[in-house]
Amino acid sequence: MTDSASPGGLSYESAGVNYDQLDAFKRACQQAAGQTVSALAAHGLLEPAGIRGESAYLLDAGDHYLAHVEEGLGTKNLIADDMLRLTGRSFYANVGIDTVATIVNDLITVGAVPISVAMHAAVGDAAWFEDPRRSVELAKGFAAACLEAGAVWGGGETPTLRGIVNPSTIVLAGSAIGRIKPKSLRVGGDVRDGDAIVFLASSGVQTNGLTLCRKLADGLADGYLTPLSDGRTYGEALLDPSVIYVKFVSALQRAGVPIHYAVHVTGHGWRKLMRLVEPFVYRIRVVREPQPVFRFIQRHGPVDEREAYATFNMGVGFAVYVDPGDVPAALELAKANGYDAWVAGEVCKQGDRKAVEIEPLNVSFEADSLKVR
Amino acid sequence: MTDSASPGGLSYESAGVNYDQLDAFKRACQQAAGQTVSALAAHGLLEPAGIRGESAYLLDAGDHYLAHVEEGLGTKNLIADDMLRLTGRSFYANVGIDTVATIVNDLITVGAVPISVAMHAAVGDAAWFEDPRRSVELAKGFAAACLEAGAVWGGGETPTLRGIVNPSTIVLAGSAIGRIKPKSLRVGGDVRDGDAIVFLASSGVQTNGLTLCRKLADGLADGYLTPLSDGRTYGEALLDPSVIYVKFVSALQRAGVPIHYAVHVTGHGWRKLMRLVEPFVYRIRVVREPQPVFRFIQRHGPVDEREAYATFNMGVGFAVYVDPGDVPAALELAKANGYDAWVAGEVCKQGDRKAVEIEPLNVSFEADSLKVR
The missing domain is CATH 3.30.1330.10 (PurM-like, N-terminal domain)
Incomplete structure (x- = not known):
C-alpha cells in the first residue's frame, strides 16, 4: 500500500486544503523565528x-x-x-x-x-x-x-x-x-520501545476535516439535514462539541504517571500519531467502530478507509504513550475524570522506520506522508 | 462643539466600521469572561x-x-x-x-x-x-x-x-x-492632577483607520499612486512600518521613572487618551503638524479636523502620563532610545468631567464619545 491519496472519491487536497504550501510557509516562519x-x-x-x-x-x-x-x-x-x-x-x-x-x-x-x-x-x-x-x-x-x-x-x-x-x-x-x-x-518525547498507546475518545469530527465535510454536504440533496444511521442529522453530529482533554493530562501529572508523549489528533488524522521526530512504529491493534458521522462521510464522499484515517480523528481525539506498567492507572484516571480511554496498541522500535500501522484495517502510513513539523 | 460625527465628508462609521456593535459584543465577552x-x-x-x-x-x-x-x-x-x-x-x-x-x-x-x-x-x-x-x-x-x-x-x-x-x-x-x-x-492608572502628558511620535497612520484610508483611495484617479505634498505616494506613506514603543517603556522602568498611565493611540484616535476609568481632563496644548499623509487624507476625504483626531493618531503613536518632575528624564530616555518625544500638555482634575481638550485646535471630546472599555 502506498502513501498517495486515494485516486477516486473525495480527498482532503481536492477539498481545497493544500498542506504543502502551508507547511513551506510554516518552515520559513520557524527559520525566521529561530533567529x-x-x-x-x-x-x-x-x-x-x-x-x-x-x-x-x-x-x-x-x-x-x-x-x-x-x-x-x-x-x-x-x-x-x-x-x-x-x-x-x-x-x-x-x-x-x-x-x-x-x-x-x-x-x-x-x-x-x-x-x-x-x-x-x-x-x-x-x-x-x-x-x-x-x-x-x-x-x-x-x-x-x-x-x-x-x-x-x-x-x-x-x-x-x-x-x-x-x-x-x-x-x-x-x-x-x-x-x-x-x-x-514536561512531555518531551521520552518514548520507548514497548510503550503502550492509550487512546481517548473524541466526540466526533471535533475541529478537523471540516472543509471536506462542508464540500460533502453540498452534494447531498438534503445537505446537513440528511439523517445518519442513528437518526440524528449530519449537521447536528458535525457540531457536537469537542472533548477538552486537560483534566486527563492534569490527573496523570498529579498522580505521577509519566506521559512519554501526547498527540492531539487533528489535521492529518492518525498520521499525527508519528509526530515525534525520533523514528518509531506505532502499531495499532484495536480499532473501535467510529461514530456514525464518520461512516456517513466515508459512504457519501466517498472517502476510503485509508484516506479517512489519514484525515479525520475517526473517534480518537487524543493519544498518550505511557509505560505499559502505567496503563491501569491511566485508564482509571481517565474514567474517574469522565473520559473514555482504552489501550490501542504499542510503540515499536524498528531501526529508522517511522510509521503508523493500523493492523485491523491493513492500512499503514510511512514517515513521508506526514510533514507537519 | 458636539461629539457627533461630521455631517459631511468621510467618517469612520460611513467607511464601514461600527464600533457600537463591536463594543456590545466585547462587553458581553467581558461579562462571560469575568465568570x-x-x-x-x-x-x-x-x-x-x-x-x-x-x-x-x-x-x-x-x-x-x-x-x-x-x-x-x-x-x-x-x-x-x-x-x-x-x-x-x-x-x-x-x-x-x-x-x-x-x-x-x-x-x-x-x-x-x-x-x-x-x-x-x-x-x-x-x-x-x-x-x-x-x-x-x-x-x-x-x-x-x-x-x-x-x-x-x-x-x-x-x-x-x-x-x-x-x-x-x-x-x-x-x-x-x-x-x-x-x-x-505595573502601569495601573495612578494618574494625578497636574501630571505631564508626554507624546511619542508615530511613523504615520500605523495600524488604525486603514479601512477609511482604503475607501479614500478608491475615489482617487491615481489611487495609492497619488503623490503627497512630500513627493512620496499615498500608498507608500500608508505602509511605513509602525513604531514599536517597547524600548521606551523598558528604559523608563529601568531608570525608575514611574509611568502613571500609558496609551497606545490606535482606534478612536486621540479620544483614547481618556481611556482610564477615573475622570480627568487631558489638556493638550502642543499640537505638532502631523505627517503629510494625514493632511492628504483630510483634504481628500474630506475628513475635518475633529473627525481626523477622533479617528487617527495624527502623528502621535503612544502617550504616557508622568510626574512633571520626571519629564526631563522621560524625554532624555526617549531620545537615547531613538524616539521622538515631547510634552504635549497636562492632566487636570475637573470633578467628574472626563474629556480630551485639544486647545490649539479648539476641539474637545467628552467621555461619552469613547466606549472602548
Whole structure:
C-alpha cells in the first residue's frame, strides 16, 4: 500500500486544503523565528531544546516552563451558520467550546496546563454580532470551555476586516498561556520501545476535516439535514462539541504517571500519531467502530478507509504513550475524570522506520506522508 | 462643539466600521469572561483589580505579573497587496512589523514587556503563500519586529479558511506573553492632577483607520499612486512600518521613572487618551503638524479636523502620563532610545468631567464619545 491519496472519491487536497504550501510557509516562519531566540537572555529565560515544531511553544523560566500557543477553529462555524438558517437552532455555544478546545488540547500535548485563554474573533461586518444566537451563545460556550479547561478567559480581540473576511462569517481563533510546574512534568518525547498507546475518545469530527465535510454536504440533496444511521442529522453530529482533554493530562501529572508523549489528533488524522521526530512504529491493534458521522462521510464522499484515517480523528481525539506498567492507572484516571480511554496498541522500535500501522484495517502510513513539523 | 460625527465628508462609521456593535459584543465577552476568574485559584494565581478592559490582561503570580494579549493588524495588508500589484514592490516586511507592533504596543500599556509573540496568519487559499514577496517578507518583518521588541517569536498558526477569508488576502494577528517583574512596575492608572502628558511620535497612520484610508483611495484617479505634498505616494506613506514603543517603556522602568498611565493611540484616535476609568481632563496644548499623509487624507476625504483626531493618531503613536518632575528624564530616555518625544500638555482634575481638550485646535471630546472599555 502506498502513501498517495486515494485516486477516486473525495480527498482532503481536492477539498481545497493544500498542506504543502502551508507547511513551506510554516518552515520559513520557524527559520525566521529561530533567529529571535537571542531575545530571551535579557529576560533570564531559555528556549528548551526540541520545542520548535511541537504543538505549543515553551520558555524555561527556571523552576517552571511557560507555554504559549496560538490556534484557530478552522471552518466549523460555517456549518453552525447553515444549521442556524436551516433549523433555527444555535450551535454557537458548541462553536465557542470548540475554539477553546483546539487551543488548549494543543497546549497540553507538551504537558502545560492552560491558565489564560484569549479569543480572536474577526468579522467582515460588525453586524455579525447583532444576532445573540450567535454572539451571546459564542461567548457563553467560550467561557464554559475555559472553566472546563481550568483557565481564565483573559481578554481578546474582535476586529472588523472588510474585504478580508466574508461579511456573513467570522474567523475564530485564540491563544493561551500555560505553565508546567515543576519542569519534570514536561512531555518531551521520552518514548520507548514497548510503550503502550492509550487512546481517548473524541466526540466526533471535533475541529478537523471540516472543509471536506462542508464540500460533502453540498452534494447531498438534503445537505446537513440528511439523517445518519442513528437518526440524528449530519449537521447536528458535525457540531457536537469537542472533548477538552486537560483534566486527563492534569490527573496523570498529579498522580505521577509519566506521559512519554501526547498527540492531539487533528489535521492529518492518525498520521499525527508519528509526530515525534525520533523514528518509531506505532502499531495499532484495536480499532473501535467510529461514530456514525464518520461512516456517513466515508459512504457519501466517498472517502476510503485509508484516506479517512489519514484525515479525520475517526473517534480518537487524543493519544498518550505511557509505560505499559502505567496503563491501569491511566485508564482509571481517565474514567474517574469522565473520559473514555482504552489501550490501542504499542510503540515499536524498528531501526529508522517511522510509521503508523493500523493492523485491523491493513492500512499503514510511512514517515513521508506526514510533514507537519 | 458636539461629539457627533461630521455631517459631511468621510467618517469612520460611513467607511464601514461600527464600533457600537463591536463594543456590545466585547462587553458581553467581558461579562462571560469575568465568570471564569474562579479558575485561577487552582493555579495559585490572582486576577489583579481593574485589569478587565485594559489593553492587556494580567495575572498576579506572586512576585511578578504575567501578561496576555491577543491583537490583530486590521486591513493594512490589503494596501500592501495593491501596492505590490501596482509597483512590484513588496511592503510585506513592514506588514510583518506592524502585526507585531499592534500586539506589543498594547502589551506595554500595562507595563508588561513582551517575552513571546505568536503569529496568526489565516488565508482563504494556501496559494497565498506561493509568492515569496509576500510570505518570506512577512516572516522576515515579523522576526525583525520581535527582536526590536525584545521578544522571541514563539510559534503560530496558519489555517486555510475557505469560504471565510477572501482567497486573495490574509488575516494577520497574533498574541503575546509578557511579564512585569517586579510587580511595582505595573502601569495601573495612578494618574494625578497636574501630571505631564508626554507624546511619542508615530511613523504615520500605523495600524488604525486603514479601512477609511482604503475607501479614500478608491475615489482617487491615481489611487495609492497619488503623490503627497512630500513627493512620496499615498500608498507608500500608508505602509511605513509602525513604531514599536517597547524600548521606551523598558528604559523608563529601568531608570525608575514611574509611568502613571500609558496609551497606545490606535482606534478612536486621540479620544483614547481618556481611556482610564477615573475622570480627568487631558489638556493638550502642543499640537505638532502631523505627517503629510494625514493632511492628504483630510483634504481628500474630506475628513475635518475633529473627525481626523477622533479617528487617527495624527502623528502621535503612544502617550504616557508622568510626574512633571520626571519629564526631563522621560524625554532624555526617549531620545537615547531613538524616539521622538515631547510634552504635549497636562492632566487636570475637573470633578467628574472626563474629556480630551485639544486647545490649539479648539476641539474637545467628552467621555461619552469613547466606549472602548
